[in-house]
Amino acid sequence: xxxxxxxxxxxxxxxxxxxxxxxxxxxxxxxxxxxxxxxxxxxxxxxxxxxxxxxxxxxxxxxxx
Numbered sequence: 653x654x655x656x657x658x659x660x661x662x663x664x665x666x667x668x669x670x671x672x673x674x675x676x677x678x679x680x681x682x683x684x685x686x687x688x689x690x691x692x693x694x695x696x697x698x699x700x701x702x703x704x705x706x707x708x709x710x711x712x713x714x715x716x717x
Contacts, residue, residue: 657691 660666673680683691 657688 658669660669670680
């Protein structure tokens with residue numbers, strides 16, 4: 653089955669959802685901020701347009717900025 657990502661708005665909602673999942677025997681894992689950033693970055697990397705190739709000059713100009 654596919655995972656579901658839930659972002660509670662506050663501590664109370666976090667505890668409610670955690671307890672609900674535990675009560676129903678549903679496995680859950682709390683992600684660190686770094687983990688969720690990595691997931692977001694990987695999603696963006698999958699969506700990037702790989703057909704456009706940048707010249708070495710364009711890359712060097714961006715690195716100088």
